[in-house]
């Protein structure tokens with residue numbers, strides 16, 4: 391699960407446009423939406439438009455039969471023509487099959503095939519255990535994850551995949567391993583050079599925009615890397631992410647409805663990661679002037695790009 395300051399700002403802006411977050415939808419709010427030049431699907435979808443998007447997308451068990459296309463942004467969008475990562479492959483296992491989240495844009499599936507083949511070359515690794523990707527039609531989920539909505543995000547377990555013939559039951563019961571110590575300031579004794587090599591391979595792929603992992607892991611890789619450091623720019627420290635790392639692909643070429651996130655700041659980001667670690671070890675006193683966190687409103691269908699209504703209803 392990843393939260394984005396940038397997206398929160400966007401959400402806050404939308405909240406301001408809507409005037410009353412969580413309030414009743416009126417023709418006024420529709421007008422405000424149109425005025426703000428945001429796609430609105432309220433008129434065409436009638437009552438559906440005010441339904442919680444997670445209920446609508448969470449109820450879909452199969453992809454839409456459309457051509458593959460991500461619509462919207464990572465934490466506010468949907469996926470047309472999703473592809474299913476096969477539950478078992480030569481170098482991977484999809485985990486937690488009961489969640490039915492082993493879906494993504496075809497480019498994501500291809501990326502995971504490629505990365506798992508590289509993982510299988512590492513000592514002690516037969517491939518990858520793949521956690522949550524997206525729902526069959528993307529969109530918000532009933533549980534967990536603000537992002538993973540457009541088929542371009544995937545969680546990859548930090549536990550080496552040893553057994554590639556797990557039963558369905560084992561894929562529910564097996565747990566990943568945590569690699570953090572001291573609340574994420576450091577890696578623990580489960581961290582290996584293979585993790586470094588895997589993250590380096592994952593980030594070096596030009597299809598990748600960002601990878602999220604806990605701050606101590608980023609600092610560890612910053613300190614251990616003696617060669618090319620360009621890939622470190624894409625490794626972004628974030629909360630959680632000590633049982634898995636999260637790969638986010640850039641919008642595929644030609645995907646016009648797909649909204650990329652701003653690129654990470656220039657440089658390897660190692661100083662920022664170290665600063666985060668320092669804050670974990672030595673927390674600054676709370677800021678008495680900090681504004682209270684804004685309550686988050688559930689996304690309704692009308693909040694998503696207009697194409698998502700079609701994604702939902704397509705055969």
Ligand SMILES: [Zn+2]
Pocket residue numbers: 391392535538543544545636
């Ligand atoms: Zn994730």
